[in-house]
Amino acid sequence: xxxxxxxxxxxxxxxxxQALHHDLRFENVRAWKERNGGLxxxxxxxxxxxxLLWAMNVLPVGVVGGGDQVEIIRGDAYYQSYIxxxxxxxxxxxxxxxxxxxxxxxxxxxxxxxRNLSGMWMMQFPDKYVHYLDVPQDFxxxxxxxxxxxxxxxxxxxxxxxxARPLTDAALRAAIAAYDANRREIEALxxxxxxxxxxxxxxxxxxxxxxxxxxxxxxxTMMLEDYRRLVIRDDAxxxxxxxxxxxxxxxxxxxxxxxxxxxxxxxxxIVDDDLVAVHRWIRGDVASLAPGQPPLDALVEAFLRxxxxxxxxxxxxxxxxxxxxxxxxxxxxxxxxxxxxxxxDPALLDQPMLVGALDAAGIPWTSFKYAENTGQFQVIxxxxxxxxxxxxxxxxx
Amino acid sequence: xxxxxxxxxxRPPAEARKDESQERQKRMIGEHFHELARAPQxxxxxxxxxxxxxxxxxxxxxxxxxxxxxxxxxxxxxxxxSRDYIALAEKLGHSxxxxxxxxxDVGMLRSGNVGPTGERLPNPDLLLLSYTGCFTFLxxxxxxxxxxxxxxxxxxxxxxxxxxxxDAMRKYVVDQLRSKVIPAFEKITGRAYDExxxxxxxxxSARAEDDLVWVLxxxxxxxxxxxxxxxxxxxxxxxxxxFRGTEAAIGYYKELRAExxxxxxxxxxxxxxxxxxxxxxxxxxxxxPPNWTSFREFWKMFTDExxxxxxxxxxxxxxxxxxxxxxxPSRPLETLAEYCMGCYTNLNFPSRVDMLSRYVREYxxxxxxxxxxKSCNSFSAGQLMILREVEKRTGRPGGFVESxxxxxxxxxxxxxxxxxxxxxxxxxxxxxxxAGPTAGPTAGMTAGGAR
Numbered sequence: 001x002x003x004x005x006x007x008x009x010x011x012x013x014x015x016x017x018q019a020l021h022h023d024l025r026f027e028n029v030r031a032w033k034e035r036n037g038g039l040x041x042x043x044x045x046x047x048x049x050x051x052l053l054w055a056m057n058v059l060p061v062g063v064v065g066g067g068d069q070v071e072i073i074r075g076d077a078y079y080q081s082y083i084x085x086x087x088x089x090x091x092x093x094x095x096x097x098x099x100x101x102x103x104x105x106x107x108x109x110x111x112x113x114x115r116n117l118s119g120m121w122m123m124q125f126p127d128k129y130v131h132y133l134d135v136p137q138d139f140x141x142x143x144x145x146x147x148x149x150x151x152x153x154x155x156x157x158x159x160x161x162x163x164a165r166p167l168t169d170a171a172l173r174a175a176i177a178a179y180d181a182n183r184r185e186i187e188a189l190x191x192x193x194x195x196x197x198x199x200x201x202x203x204x205x206x207x208x209x210x211x212x213x214x215x216x217x218x219x220x221t222m223m224l225e226d227y228r229r230l231v232i233r234d235d236a237x238x239x240x241x242x243x244x245x246x247x248x249x250x251x252x253x254x255x256x257x258x259x260x261x262x263x264x265x266x267x268x269x270i271v272d273d274d275l276v277a278v279h280r281w282i283r284g285d286v287a288s289l290a291p292g293q294p295p296l297d298a299l300v301e302a303f304l305r306x307x308x309x310x311x312x313x314x315x316x317x318x319x320x321x322x323x324x325x326x327x328x329x330x331x332x333x334x335x336x337x338x339x340x341x342x343x344x345d346p347a348l349l350d351q352p353m354l355v356g357a358l359d360a361a362g363i364p365w366t367s368f369k370y371a372e373n374t375g376q377f378q379v380i381x382x383x384x385x386x387x388x389x390x391x392x393x394x395x396x397x
Numbered sequence: 398x399x400x401x402x403x404x405x406x407x408r409p410p411a412e413a414r415k416d417e418s419q420e421r422q423k424r425m426i427g428e429h430f431h432e433l434a435r436a437p438q439x440x441x442x443x444x445x446x447x448x449x450x451x452x453x454x455x456x457x458x459x460x461x462x463x464x465x466x467x468x469x470x471x472x473x474x475x476x477x478x479s480r481d482y483i484a485l486a487e488k489l490g491h492s493x494x495x496x497x498x499x500x501x502d503v504g505m506l507r508s509g510n511v512g513p514t515g516e517r518l519p520n521p522d523l524l525l526l527s528y529t530g531c532f533t534f535l536x537x538x539x540x541x542x543x544x545x546x547x548x549x550x551x552x553x554x555x556x557x558x559x560x561x562x563x564d565a566m567r568k569y570v571v572d573q574l575r576s577k578v579i580p581a582f583e584k585i586t587g588r589a590y591d592e593x594x595x596x597x598x599x600x601x602s603a604r605a606e607d608d609l610v611w612v613l614x615x616x617x618x619x620x621x622x623x624x625x626x627x628x629x630x631x632x633x634x635x636x637x638x639x640f641r642g643t644e645a646a647i648g649y650y651k652e653l654r655a656e657x658x659x660x661x662x663x664x665x666x667x668x669x670x671x672x673x674x675x676x677x678x679x680x681x682x683x684x685x686p687p688n689w690t691s692f693r694e695f696w697k698m699f700t701d702e703x704x705x706x707x708x709x710x711x712x713x714x715x716x717x718x719x720x721x722x723x724x725x726p727s728r729p730l731e732t733l734a735e736y737c738m739g740c741y742t743n744l745n746f747p748s749r750v751d752m753l754s755r756y757v758r759e760y761x762x763x764x765x766x767x768x769x770x771k772s773c774n775s776f777s778a779g780q781l782m783i784l785r786e787v788e789k790r791t792g793r794p795g796g797f798v799e800s801x802x803x804x805x806x807x808x809x810x811x812x813x814x815x816x817x818x819x820x821x822x823x824x825x826x827x828x829x830x831x832a833g834p835t836a837g838p839t840a841g842m843t844a845g846g847a848r
Contacts (some may be wrong), residue, residue, distance in 0.1 A: 018423055020413055080799065082494070082771045083778050109556070112532045119746025119777045123786060125798040132558025132745070137535070137551055138573055147555070147569035179642065314528075314535055324494060345774060348492040348537035349499065353543060355490055370493075 005180060010230045013223065017207040022212055023037070023255075024069060026094060030101045033061050037199035041129065042105040044090070044114050045252040046194050046312060047281040048133055049299050052152055055175035055219060056164040058348055061102060062213025062264045062278060065089040068256040068373040070121065079365070086253040086369040087117045092206060104129025110312050111346050111359040112183055126331070131155055139304045143151060149300050178217045180285045185224040185314045186212075190272070192228060194331050197269035198239045201233045206237040206259040209276040210254075211349040219393070242269040243388035246333035248324065248354070249340030249347040251310060252275040255370050263337065272331040274310070275352075282306050296380050311350035321357020322348075328363050338367035416668060418653040425649065427514055428637045433462055445521040445541065448715045449453040450554050450737035452578070454598035454642035454724070459582040459589055463639050464518060464588050465760040466537065470501040472513035473728030474689030475805030482508060494736055496772045497535045497804040499540065506544060517683050522585045525578070529554040530714070550581040554737040560748045562738050570734035572683055596726040598642030599733075604722040608650035609636055610718050615657050617760050620677035622660035624667040626706035630687060635714030642724075667701045667836035678703025679821055681796075682756045682765040684710045684749075684783065684792040685776050688800040691808045693823025695800070696815050702821045708756035712750070713741035717752075742775045748788045757791040763824045766796040766817075771807050794827065796820035 010250075013050060020028055038057035050060040066089030068073075075088035076094050079197045093099050105128065107118035118132040134151060136144030156167040165171070186209070193200035204391055208227050212220040231237060245263070251274040263270060274280075283306045289299035309323040313354065336358055340347035344376055358365050366387040417747075436443050444456055445464045455462050458691050466468075471621025473479045483497055489507070491500050505511070512518045526538040526549055543551045552573050555566045579590045616625045623629070632653060635660055640646040665673035670693050681699075683706045688695050700705065716722070717739050725732040737743070739803055744752070757765055769777045784795040799805035 023594050078779065078781050080769055080771075080777060080781065083774065087778065107558075110610055115532070115558075116746060116774075116778040118750075119783050121450070122745070123750070123782070132556060134555045134558060136569070137553035138569075138577070143569065143572045143576055144553070147565060150565040187683070261538040283453040310674060314526075314530075314553070315539065316549075316551065320539060325567070343494045345495055345533055346536065349533065351492065353539060358542070373787070 006102065010227065013230065014204055014207055014223065014225055016224070016307050017211040018196040020211045020308040021067075021207055022096050023214075024066060024067060026101045026214065028336050029059060032216060033101065039103040039159065039162060040101055040157070042099060042102040043278075044105070044107050044110065044117070045086075046103060046108060046277050047135070047303075047307075048106050048112050048311070049152060049276070049303070050217070050278070050301055051172065051175040051286070052161070052167070052296075053155060054160055054178065056156065056167055058103075058159055058164050059216060061274075062210075062253050063090060063099065063102075063105065064210075064213065064276075066093055066312040067218075067254065068258070068375060070373075072373075082343055083113060084253055084341050085373060086341070087113050089372065090117065090119065090351060091120070091124075091285075094121070102128070104131070104132050104159075106133050107137045108133040113345075114252075129158060131158065134140060135303065139316065141301065141304060145300050148303060149296060152296060152299065169295055170326075172299070175217075176286045176295055178221070180287050182212070182217050182281070183222070183282065183285070183306050184223045185228070187298050189224060190226050190280075192232070194271050196239075197242070197244065197271050199234070199237050201264060202273065202275075203257055203264060203271040204231075206260055206275055211278055212279055222388050241392070242267050243391040244269050244271045244332055244334045245337050245388070246270070246324075246328055246331055247272055247337045247339045249282075249311075249313075249338050249344070249367075250275050250352065251347070252344060253372050254340060255341075256372060256374055258377055259264035259339075259370055259374060259380065263384050264379045266381045266385035267392070268337070269383055271333050272327050274308075274338070277308075277310070281308055281310075283308060283377055311346035319357075324354050325361045325363065328358075328361075333393055334364070335386070335387060336363060336365040338365060340367075340369055342369040342371055364395075377396050413803045416653075416656050417759040418649060418656055419631065421649055421652060423629065425635060425640060425645050427636075430512050430514040430516060431515075432516075433464060433512065433513075433519055436462060436519040437776055441517045442522040443547070444523040444525045444582075445532075446525040446531065447527050447534050448637050449531065449742060450527035450552065451637075451715065452527065452552070452733055452737075452750075453639065454575075454581070454595055454602055455574075455578070455733065457598050457642050458595040459586045459588055461511050461523075461582060461586060464521065466541075467498055467810070468501045468638055469505060469512060469518070470498040470803055473501050473505055473691055473806075477511060478505070479690060479803035480805050484643065491578060496537075497802050498772060499537045501803045502537070503540065506541075507582070510674070519595065520545055523547060523581055524727045525549045525581075527554065527737065528552065530556070530744075531739050531773075533773075533775070537723075537726060540719055541697050543676070547772065547842050548581060550577055552578055552737070553706075554734075554743060557744050557748065560745050562735060566738060567731060570737060571730045574730050588711035592729055595729045596689045597809040599726040599729055600726040601644065601647055602636075602642045603725070605636055605641065605646040605650045606716075606718045608647075609633070611654055612657050613708070615661055615707075618661060619680070619761065620664065620666045621680065621705050621707050622657050622665060622667060624669065624674075624696075624699075624706050626667075627699070629706070629709055633712050634713060635667060653706050655803040671700065674700055674705060675702070677705050677753060678704055679764075679824055680707045680760065680761060681706055681761045682706070682708045682753060682762045683768060684780065686711045686714075686755055686766065686767040686770050686773060686802055687768065688719070688770070688807040688808050689803050690801075691810060694810060695813070697807075698817050702817065704817075704821060707760040707762055710741050710753065710756075713752075715740065717741055717744075746779060748802055750783055750790070753783065753787045754790040757787065757793050759795070762793060763793040764796065764820070765791075766798065766820065769797060769799045771801045772804065773800065773802065773821065794820070794823055
């Protein structure tokens with residue numbers, strides 16, 4: 001039986017998600033632009049308020065590098081060996097024309113590498129819209145909020161000047177509603193995975209989440225709904241004797257899908273993660289955050305109040321690692337896998353603090369690093385397998 | 398290339414010929430660390446903070462002493478302590494991939510927090526996280542916040558992503574100063590904010606800044622009376638650390654300027670580790686921080702070739718003053734905000750390329766060199782593009798070497814020396830094949846040297 005949105009089985013749906021994942025020419029984006037006449041604006045990890053773009057009929061397009069599919073020819077001429085892989089493959093995509101379809105790119109304040117890439121992009125692609133989105137590290141509405149609000153209006157003004165629809169409250173409310181629906185559906189999938197991880201293997205979820213980087217939000221929400229409905233019905237998905245793991249540190253440069261599969265084959269159920277983090281960067285609905293106020297205020301409040309604790313967000317009053325421990329408890333994870341990109345300053349500088357919190361809470365952990373184009377997983381498989389076995393054999397359960 | 402040193406004088410070694418300003422600076426810094434060491438007894442409050450975006454005048458107006466972990470780390474590097482400190486931090490779980498300043502600081506802290514003068518540094522009464530131009534600062538103070546039982550106050554300084562300071566950016570910083578930073582100082586000191594006192598400090602800053610800029614710009618002359626990178630890091634010492642806004646800084650820069658004026662009158666080259674450079678053979682601009690663990694060895698690789706650094710970007714990390722900015726006492730908080738946002742690593746890439754290109758032209762440089770340090774993504778990410786862009790704009794050759802701030806494992810002396818020698822040979826060959834940079838409108842400034 002076909003679902004309401006046209007996907008008759010998981011295989012078909014995942015094949016579509018996989019095709020989008022492999023399409024580094026962004027043909028889907030090109031087709032959307034031809035159909036809708038809107039602009040398409042890329043964004044680097046981790047977070048941009050996509051609602052703002054969508055309200056202006058601008059398709060937000062997640063740019064997360066070339067993964068393991070792009071041969072780096074010119075990108076290495078831009079970066080030393082001790083810089084992470086994401087920017088060199090992103091430059092490669094820019095130079096080989098793959099990103100020509102984008103009318104601009106937003107570079108959010110994630111780290112110094114992405115920050116510097118914004119200026120490099122300005123010089124390399126002077127005709128494109130380029131903006132460094134400086135998100136506040138002060139979370140008071142009147143201070144950091146005022147600054148952030150101004151940033152968003154600047155972006156809206158610049159996009160309008162390039163032909164986007166003017167930003168209106170009505171359109172922004174509709175966009176916020178669309179992304180709220182998307183967030184709810186993603187949360188439902190994560191909840192299903194926490195409850196029955198065998199129903200939602202993470203290598204599948206990962207593809208479905210990645211599809212959301214290039215699909216219009218409504219279309220992506222339908223894909224998520226279809227996927228959830230289909231896997232719930234799929235009785236062939238049976239529990240295995242796996243250890244429940246939370247993986248963390250992969251919020252920016254994304255691991256190759258082979259690495260996710262390796263962890264699962266090594267005996268891990270991934271029951272929480274920070275993959276493709278833009279989708280879950282805001283917790284809960286945005287629409288309800290500033291009742292009676294302009295919707296832009298709600299978007300600002302969402303960032304200030306409901307942004308997830310992360311390595312790239314200053315923790316003011318809170319204790320480092322508290323959120324991670326809570327997520328371990330909430331997800332029923334039996335251990336934590338620190339899985340960060342090599343040379344990822346935010347994740348790697350954060351790690352000793354998080355380790356301290358886990359140790360204090362008696363939660364076992366292991367760690368390794370990857371690059372988006374890592375191709376050899378044997379060592380990781382052995383390490384993860386040993387870790388999973390040790391949990392199964394010696395945990396108190 | 399000869400290992401002899403034909404370009405330096407046979408005068409007595411540097412230790413015997415230190416300029417009076419150097420001695421004065423040494424005394425100033427020594428006294429500062431001694432004051433810090435005695436703080437637990439005297440009751441003076443201390444704030445840990447960073448060089449870029451430092452608010453020294455504000456701290457001084459509350460009679461708070463600054464402690465700068467970057468300075469401690471580089472001092473540890475120069476004193477041969479950083480290797481063990483970094484090893485200790487890595488043993489504690491800090492990644493080999495991340496900033497070695499952070500690891501050096503963590504290792505130093507865990508080893509007793511003994512400063513460069515051999516005295517123990519006080520624990521902070523406040524961690525002032527001036528998040529300016531470097532993401533790692535944020536993580537660094539999160540790490541320190543776990544080590545100390547003291548408040549942390551964040552000053553988020555927005556990046557000049559579009560190459561300019563907007564009203565919204567300025568307001569954001571001023572709002573944080575008013576609503577967060579100043580109240581934090583009031584709380585730890587029990588004093589009320591005294592804007593008049595702050596203005597007095599800011600007025601003194603501007604006087605010292607005038608003299609610093611004069612000194613740095615003296616390198617436009619030929620021969621240059623200073624080395625604006627290796628020597629420059631000494632010149633920026635007081636104003637980038639604890640002394641901006643003090644009479645001591647005014648005195649230091651006045652004296653330094655007088656010394657440089659004298660050198661200029663006499664047509665002398667810069668003070669270098671072996672004495673004095675007599676024959677300026679190459680003039681280069683340098684981008685990136687120095688290596689601290691082999692500082693003198695690195696410097697000597699330049700002086701052995703007769704190379705003088707006439708301008709550098711590293712000497713602008715704690716403030717860019719040579720394009721006109723001065724602390725303005727009539728707008729105390731706004732001027733602090735503009736200072737913070739104007740620090741070098743807070744400038745976007747096109748601005749950095751513009752600055753380097755301008756230095757190459759205005760200082761009549763033969764070329765420019767990038768010392769790309771593994772630790773510092775803020776500086777290093779994208780420097781290969783800077784290399785190409787500045788070459789394209791100026792027509793002068795760029796060189797590229799790699800090292801690290803304070804991790805001696807990443808200083809490969811033979812590799813760096815080979816590259817530098819090849820680089821200077823290339824400049825020499827270019828001179829042979831065309832008129833080269835010695836010709837042109839600035840050649841008239843030459844006041845001696847080997848050309």
